[in-house]
Amino acid sequence: MLLKQKNKNFLYAVSTIIGTTIGAGIFGLPYVVAQSGFFPGIFLLIFLGTIMLLVCLIYGEITLRTKKKHRLVGYAKKYLGKNGKRAALFASLFALYGSILAYIIISGQFLNSLLANYLGGSEFIYSLIAFAFASVGIYFGLRVIQKIEFLMTILLLAVMALIFARGLPFIQTSNLLTFDPSQSFLPFGVILFSLGAMSAIPELEHILKKDQKRIKEAIFFGTFIPKVLYIIFILVIVGVSGASTSKEAFLGFHAIVGNGVITIGLIFGILAISTSLLMIGVNLKEMFMYDYGVRKSLAWFMTCFFPLVIFILGMRDFIEVINFVGGVAGGLSGILVILIYLKILANPKLGDLKPAYQIKVPKIVLSIMILVFVLGIVYQLVY
DSSP, rough: HHHEEEEEEEEHHHHHHHHHHTTTTEEEEEEEEHHHOHHHHHHHHHHHHHHHHHHHHHHHHHHHHSSOOOOOOHHHHHHHHHHHHHHHHHHHHHHHHEEEEEEEEHHHHHHHHHHHHHHOOHHHHHHHHHHHHHHHHTTTTTTOOOOHHHHHHHHHHHHHHHHOOOOOOOOOOGSSOOOGGTTTTTTTTHHHTTTTTTTGGHHHHHHHTTTTGHHHHHHHHHHHHHHHHHHHHHHHHHHHHHGOOOSSSSHHHHHHSTTTTHHHHHHHHHHHHHHHHHHHHHHHIIIIIHHHHOOOHHHHHHHHHHHHHHHHHHOHHHHHHHHIIIIIIIHEEEEEEEEHHHHHHHHHGGGGSOOOOOOOOOOOOOHHHHHHHHHHHHHHHOO
């Protein structure tokens, strides 16, 4: 019975990482890969996926070394001081607000694809309607029950299988052999955005509190499975749509393979986006309330107002948003985790506890990882 419960908790931990990782970013991957070329894009996905695996493993070790539980802002304050806290707060707010904005955009596009032929309307109107419902849930603290993450993972695998089966006969090899050197770095930010699993890492210590040695294993499988699903999704969408691949993946695909599974994919996408938006919104609101003493109504207003205003003012390009947010906020968060790890390596006594696992990453590898993140940030800011 005990072994069965441990295995159940392990699956729960893995599905939590998968559910956190797979969100709006998956729908932007085919477009940017189609622009750069399939094989260069997949190589960059595998390369950055390996880097983010190391970052998540390092972050997991940091959480296990620290007695008091935090998020990145708290760990940065403990190990890097006030400046580290400020940088982590900026990265966290940038990532959370940017993610909410991305979900506002993509939810309107999906709802418009599903309902416009029957009810009329526009992407802008559907985005406002979707966010209005989400904002109510954010205000009342409507948390999606985390245990549905496992069910969502099963549904995701089923939808992926349907898309693959439907699209396979339409794949054109020529669509996978294109390459544009000028766009080879374009997928960087979108890939980082789509690999965002760090917020789930501190939860693993609670989920696997009686079996913490398996946290390392859970991180590996929880980050590996999304990468495999991404590659399959990109292969089918780009292989079918080629240069016609749309920014949210499905419209160009739909034009070739027709209805059916695409409708199912859109419905599942809306469900996944809605649950992610609620979780992000509630977490951000509660950060304002509990960490900064902001009253509930003002915290809700601060959570919902800024991304909504940016959307209304005209920031509605899904790819631009997730590319910039992923490249800058994702890169900065990765750098901060590595800097904390380097600080601990220099002075192991800074930690409070002996971690359930330790990884040994050579400093030269850590330096290369930081360089990659810096280059990604510069690319986003300059180009």
